[in-house]
Amino acid sequence: MxxxxxxxxxxxxxxxxxxxxxxxxxxxxxxxxxxxxxxxxxxxxxxxxxxxxxxxxxxxxxxxxxxxxxxxxxxxxxxxxxxxxxxxxxxxxxxxxxxxDRFFPSSQICSSCCNNRISMPLKVRVFECPSCGNIQDRDFNAAKNIERWFEGIFVPERSEHQAVSSTASACGVDKQRWQSCYRYDETGS
Ligand SMILES: [Zn+2]
Known part of the structure; x- marks a missing residue:
């Protein structure tokens, strides 16, 4: 051309x-x-x-x-x-x-441990989780999260996440909801 x-x-x-x-x-x-x-x-x-x-x-x-x-x-x-x-x-x-939902931060969640709101500038193509060490292609990680997305899911704002410094309790109840969704998907029940 x-x-x-x-x-x-x-x-x-x-x-x-x-x-x-x-x-x-x-x-x-x-x-x-x-x-x-x-x-x-x-x-x-x-x-x-x-x-x-x-x-x-x-x-x-x-x-x-x-x-x-x-x-x-x-x-x-x-x-x-x-x-x-x-x-x-x-x-x-x-x-x-x-x-x-277009506001669902699919590329900022670790598909392995659900730790979320990990800052990912667009140019970074590999996802690295600071919490569990999961390393994955950015788009593949996002696709896994999209697969598990369900209606009404709550994902904390970045500011809320930073306010709670410990990652363990950062997602609270909604993290459990998120993970129960994982189990739902895996068993297929
Ligand atoms: Zn992780």
Whole structure:
């Protein structure tokens, strides 16, 4: 694509050669867009067809697109389209689409010990729990938390967490609720 763009810019404006180069570039753009669309369709069909429930984080796509640093990356991977397809495909295949609260800090909770509100700047891609030493890919850890998310869960604010210095009692009753949810998932009862 870079080569073709350069070719376009080097051709004389209005010339036939430039028109040819523009057409080549447009063809490549179409090809990339087709590959992307095909990949999203295959993935969303696979997810909806083979799973009784699909949970996704209800990200605020429009707000992300306003953020210029993130806009390119988000638009590139077609997140809005991904969600839109999952919505109608889960319905088609009798699966359930659950949107996880966008304020649920899925990437700040340790999926192993439930210690939460661990500060994670976006550039840090590996999750390291200071409490239990769990080291995991950031997105995989977040996905595990999303899997265990349930309606009405309470997660303390960061300030509340800091107020209670001991991690053991930081989550209190709601930590127990959170963990009982784990057991619920594991036994399948
Ligand atoms: Zn941990």
């Amino acid at each position: 870079k080569r073709l763009q350069r070719r376009v810019s080097k051709r004389v404006k209005g010339s036939n050669n430039r028109k040819k180069a523009v057409a080549q570039l447009a063809k490549l753009h179409l090809k990339v867009s087709n590959i992307r669309s095909d990949a999203i369709h295959k993935l969303t069909t696979y997810l909806a067809k083979n799973h009784s429930e699909v949970k996704i984080e209800d990200l605020n796509v429009k707000a992300f697109l306003k953020n210029h640093k993130l806009a390119g990356a988000i638009a590139d991977c077609g997140m809005y389209e991904f969600k839109r397809q999952l919505e109608y495909k889960t319905e088609k295949f009798n699966s359930k689409l659950t949107l996880v």
